[in-house]
Structures are given as structure tokens and as C-alpha cells.
Amino acid sequence: MTDRNQLRTVLYVDDEPDIREIVEMALGLIGNLAVSTCASGEQALKVIPTLKPDLVLLDVMMPAMDGPTALGRMRADTTLPVIPVIFVTAKAMPQEIAHFRELGAAWVIAKPFDPMELGKQVLMAWEGIGHQ
Amino acid sequence: MIEKRAAMREQINQLAAKFLQRCSQDVGSLRVLLERLRIGDAAAFKELEYLAHRLSGTGALLGFESIGTCAAAIERLAEAQAGNTTPDQKVTERLTEYTARLEEEIGLRGRSYESLKLSESSPLP
Numbered sequence: 001m002t003d004r005n006q007l008r009t010v011l012y013v014d015d016e017p018d019i020r021e022i023v024e025m026a027l028g029l030i031g032n033l034a035v036s037t038c039a040s041g042e043q044a045l046k047v048i049p050t051l052k053p054d055l056v057l058l059d060v061m062m063p064a065m066d067g068p069t070a071l072g073r074m075r076a077d078t079t080l081p082v083i084p085v086i087f088v089t090a091k092a093m094p095q096e097i098a099h100f101r102e103l104g105a106a107w108v109i110a111k112p113f114d115p116m117e118l119g120k121q122v123l124m125a126w127e128g129i130g131h132q
Numbered sequence: 133m134i135e136k137r138a139a140m141r142e143q144i145n146q147l148a149a150k151f152l153q154r155c156s157q158d159v160g161s162l163r164v165l166l167e168r169l170r171i172g173d174a175a176a177f178k179e180l181e182y183l184a185h186r187l188s189g190t191g192a193l194l195g196f197e198s199i200g201t202c203a204a205a206i207e208r209l210a211e212a213q214a215g216n217t218t219p220d221q222k223v224t225e226r227l228t229e230y231t232a233r234l235e236e237e238i239g240l241r242g243r244s245y246e247s248l249k250l251s252e253s254s255p256l257p
Contacts, residue, residue: 018147018190025140029133061185090189090204112192112200115144116137 007054007126009034013044013070014059014088023057026118041070048074053083055126057109060089060100068103075104084129086122088113148194152245155199155238158187162206162231169219169227177219180227181210187234196241202234 010033012023020037027035036051038044042065044056056074058067065073071085084106089096092110100108107125109118161183168176184207192200209227213219 016186016190018151019193021147022144022193025143029136029140061182063182090185090192111189115140115193 007033007123009036009051009053010055010057010122011036011038011044011048011051011053012057012088013038013041013062013067015039015062016059019059022115023118026115027122030119030123041065041067041073044070045073045077048080048083052081055122056083056085057088057122058085058105060087060091068100071104084126086125144194148196149245151190151194151196152238152242155187155191155242158183159231159235159238162234166224166228166231169224172219174213174217174219177210177213177216181207181214184210196237198237199234199241202230202237206230206234 007030010027012020012027012035014020014023014037017039020039024035024037027033036047036053038047041058041062044058048056058070060067062070067087067089071087074080074083074085085104086107086109087100087105088109088111089100090111092108097108106129109121109125113121162180165176165180165183169180184203188200188203188207191197191203206227209223209230213223
């Protein structure tokens with residue numbers, strides 16, 4: 001893995017504080033990875049331009065702005081680089097995953113996930129989406 | 133790394149205990165929403181769906197599978213009512229039954245959780 005392609009910064013977006021805390025801890029197990037969190041799609045859209053994360057993990061079902069809407073807004077903003085987005089969702093049936101991929105998600109991680117294994121899942125996804 | 137994982141497990145155990153405490157309040161909120169359905173307020177379906185979604189997602193993630201399953205049943209049934217302008221009485225009664233089952237599961241898990249001697253090596257609930 002080259003430096004350029006190493007996963008260094010992740011933004012996790014979820015309205016549920018317990019899940020944000022668990023994800024922050026779980027991804028904190030990966031060495032040299034900075035993890036930031038946001039409680040809403042709106043908040044994420046505000047911080048992404050300055051944070052410029054390598055990867056964004058989006059909860060799908062959030063009040064006000066859901067994950068797919070937040071992804072659509074990210075892609076509509078031409079000033080932003082195309083940051084890969086992983087949806088984290090309980091809606092992970094094959095047809096639902098296919099739908100999320102059509103919307104532009106690079107990967108889908110199913111909820112509930114094993115907190116102890118989430119880091120591995122995210123690294124696998126990162127490699128799977130072409131950052132090996 | 134082993135220490136970090138143990139610390140994480142301990143933090144998850146603490147979150148799980150807090151989650152169980154909050155669940156009782158959430159069941160109270162579900163009951164208020166069911167009352168709104170009984171008086172014909174179909175907008176309560178969306179709020180029920182969202183609250184059940186939170187309970188289901190967090191519950192399952194913290195290892196409370198049965199709580200997650202009960203809450204997911206409420207979420208799915210409420211979601212299926214999206215667009216209905218008048219709550220169906222039978223659906224409301226089914227949601228009431230699911231909520232009672234959820235409350236029972238929360239009580240059971242709460243009691244068994246209290247009796248656990250938690251330690252760093254304890255498995256997730």
C-alpha cells in the first residue's frame with residue numbers, strides 16, 4: 001500500500017450518538033487513522049470541504065437529510081473531490097445494496113456490525129474500492 | 133492493541149447499560165405515539181418508524197438481538213403504513229402488541245444484564 005493510497009481520515013455520519021461512539025472506538029483500533037463524526041447529513045456537508053476525508057461512512061436513515069440525499073449533495077458540489085462513500089445500513093438485502101450502488105455508494109456495510117470487526121470491514125472495503 | 137480492545141469492550145458494556153435504561157423511556161414514547169394513532173393521527177407512523185429504527189439499530193449493535201428484532205417488527209409495520217391518511221385500527225392493535233413484546237424483552241434483558249458480573253473479559257451481552 002503506498003502512502004498516497006493509505007486510508008488516513010474517515011468521517012462517520014450517524015444521528016445515533018451511541019453508534020457514533022462505537023464506530024469512533026472501533027475505527028480507532030486501526031493505527032494512524034483519524035476518525036471524525038457528524039450527527040447529520042447537513043453537518044457532514046459543512047465539514048467535508050475543510051476536513052477532506054479519504055472516506056465517508058454514511059448512515060442511510062437519518063431525520064431531515066438521509067444518507068442518499070447527503071451523497072447526492074456531495075456529488076452535486078463540483079468543488080468537492082469525489083470522496084468514496086460507504087453506506088452503513090440495516091437495509092442490506094441484495095436488491096437494496098444494488099440500489100445504493102446505483103445511487104453512487106462505493107460499498108455497503110450491513111448493520112448490525114460487529115464492533116470488533118468493523119475496522120477490518122472498512123479496510124477491506126477501502127481496498128475493494130480501488131485504493132489497494 | 134489488546135488493551136485498546138478490552139477498553140472498547142468495557143465502553144460498549146457501559147453504553148449497553150445506559151441503552152437499557154433509556155429503553156423504558158422510549159417505550160413510553162412509543163405508547164404516546166400509539167395513542168396518537170388511536171385518535172386518527174397518521175403522522176405518528178413516521179415517528180414510530182423512526183423511534184423503532186433507532187431502538188432496533190442500537191439494540192442490535194449493542195448485542196440485544198431480541199430487542200432489535202421486536203423494534204424492527206414495529207419499524208417495518210409502521211414503514212408499510214407510509215402514505216395512509218387514516219390509521220387502520222387493526223394495524224394500531226398489532227403495533228400495540230409488538231410494543232408490549234418489546235417492553236417484555238427490555239425487562240428480561242434488563243434483569244439478566246443486572247445479574248451479569250461485568251468484567252473486561254465479559255462477552256458482549
